[in-house]
Amino acid sequence: MKRAIPFAFLLVFAFVSATFAATDSDGPKVFRYAYHFADLELLDVHKHTTTDVMQAANPIGEALVRIDSKGVIHPLLLEALPEMSADGTLFTFKLKKGVKFHDGTELRASDVEFTFNRIFDPKTQNLNTWLCDMIKGAPEMLEGKAQTLEGFKVIDDYTFTIELGEPYAPFLAVLGCEQMMIYPKKACEEAGSNWGLTTFVGTGPFELAEFSGKEVMHAKRFEGYHGEPAKIDELFIYVMDQSTALMEYEAGNLDMVRVDNDVVAPYKTEEFAKNLVRVDLMGIIAMNMNVNMPPLDNVKVREAVSYAIDRQGLLRSFLDGNGTATNCMIPPGIAAHVDRPYEYNPEKVKSLLAEAGYPDGITLEAYVSETQEVAKVAVVLQEQFKASNVTLNVNRVDQGTYVDMRRAGQVQVPFLTWFKDISDPDNFTYTFYHSTSSQLFSSNWKDAKTDEMLARGRASMGAEREKIYLELEKYLVDEQRIVAPLYNPVFYYLVADGVSGVIYDNSLLRFYEVEISK
């Protein structure tokens, strides 16, 4: 039996030892990026709302225009930016000739028409119709009263017009969103329910090689691309747990990885600092105040609460500098952003509360989803508020319950996390404070003056427009105090040596200029 011992150990570890061999090597021009993209379940941008899907789809598909990281709009599938009628409702587009989809067919106006009809066809179950439902005939299509979009007219193979129901200044910016990428009619119809799962064809610099939901998107350079061809041969976007992705990066198996703010500290050290990229985002983390739920129906109380926030303390002690304190709802880089001062003053809070009839302080109820990162911020504010006689009870609930409550307008103190969809102040104001949508974010702000300014903002252009939003933002934040902006978020990425050309477009990355020189 004793002789059996070495043999037994041999058997036990044969399972492992047989595999100790050299690892595979990758080709020289393969770019591999990973993050825990929890929502990367498909590539059809009509069927998801999150950045995860847009990130994986954007190397493959393209919209009519492209917006650079400074917010400037450039023609992409167009010869030039569209001509706009004097009243701002009719746009005439001319497609660039010779643009090929990955299946070899040429982009025509009929493909654009198909895409726009698909966007509003109820059978599509598009979750992003809100972006562009100002196009004439969109409501009728969504309600099943029309089969085609009244506001879309094909003039010839390369020319078409889009008519809006009413002027909407950010319309061109909307056309640059990932959700508006142009699909090829033939390929999309042939793929049927497999579109975005096994088949996904666009005009982008990369063509889809393989997609496995929640696992990997693998694309190869499209040799027939209408613009400057991609410099890398292959692109992989992996779905990976954060710690796994960081290990893979450190082992040299990834070229780039996004690093969550709560684990970034060890990567700010000398060893990794040269590879760490910080991206300040056009986004906002803010604390809304529900004007339907006393005592927040009193503007003096709302003002008091805004002085109970120590933004610098939050940024310094809890967020470790991973963000930028702000007191403006519109982030830097977007028209009408201002550097409004903010003040942390517990004594002023107590005094304002006493004036409002609450000398003994107030109690507020915040609800946060257990999956929200901002849940931790709420707990920090809870501690800060104690010095001001403001008790903030932080209730953690699951995502489904939280969304139900927030949409019903039942959260007294809801927290907002918002990254821009379009680089426009409308995206940070109308969305939350127009009377038709404020309940969804639990501010319940229904105010004729706000609605009127928002409508004027949508219909105006240029400097006049910026003035409207400056006035509006001041009215909401500084006068009515329905929201307390907290900070603008940041993302971090680790980028391997030898990698260049990644374009950081807010929360999205663009890979068409990536170069690897290892």
Next chain:
Amino acid sequence: MDFLLLKFILNRLWQAVVVLVGVTLIVFVMVNVAPGDPVAVMMEKKADAATIERIRQQMGLNDPLYVQYWTFLKNSFSGDFGNSYFQKLPVRALLARGFAVTGSIAVGVLLFSIAVGILMGILAAVFRGRSADRLIMLVSTLGMALPSFWLAIILQLVFGLWLKVLPISGLKSFKAYILPSVALGMIYAASLARLTRTNMLDALNQDYVRTARSKGAGETAVVVVHAFRNAAIPILTYLGTLMKSILGGSVLVETVFAINGLGRLLVDGIMKRDIPVIQGCTIYIAAVFVLMNLVIDLVYGLIDPRIRAAKES
């Protein structure tokens, strides 16, 4: 097949149907009484009430609950659990994909657990009270105490990052199965080692072992043929339990290794209120439990003549 066995199988299959129908009812009630509208979760902040209502209508979520349940029950019997609200794929296809992944890891876990657990258990019993026994019991205690996901990360660090001999994540090659199998299998191997040791000690003290030794049988033959065969029944029961647990998937280990198995499928479904996925996964897990119990009962009879005789009498 003898009549009694056939009757036994049919009886158990009938019970399985009753259990599964009960499971469909409980799951349906639970996912529908739990707060959280799947469409609101799906659209998060980006849609008004009218849009949500329209999408709910298109997805059939506004039908009366009894209609929804009947449709679900009827379709379930043909294995059609509908399409995932988020992944847009048939749940059947997602289950098949998840099962292929989880099942393949289950094979690795089973091989690892049996190889390590039984071997270590036998060795500990044979060398009872000596250093080898104490070492094996210490390691098995540790193995039972270590959380799988923690062990997974340590294995990734050691074998993937530092030694660079095994893949850190994914399931692209045979080698990639090793770390998940070890991480998941460690707790089972440790339990199996302790269980095997206990049963082997009991068997080694039996009269038939003494008889075998007195007849001059070799020590290996005594241990493997005479003692282990009789110690195998409780071990078999444990293996059945082990299979049931493994085939349900492990969300933590699957997440750590970036594997799309059944554990992740179910937990993601719950988090997002993806009702078809929750229902499909739950019925699958219930079916695995029912089936494995049936298999264990049948195998008992095959390997142990005493149980077969009891059933016949």
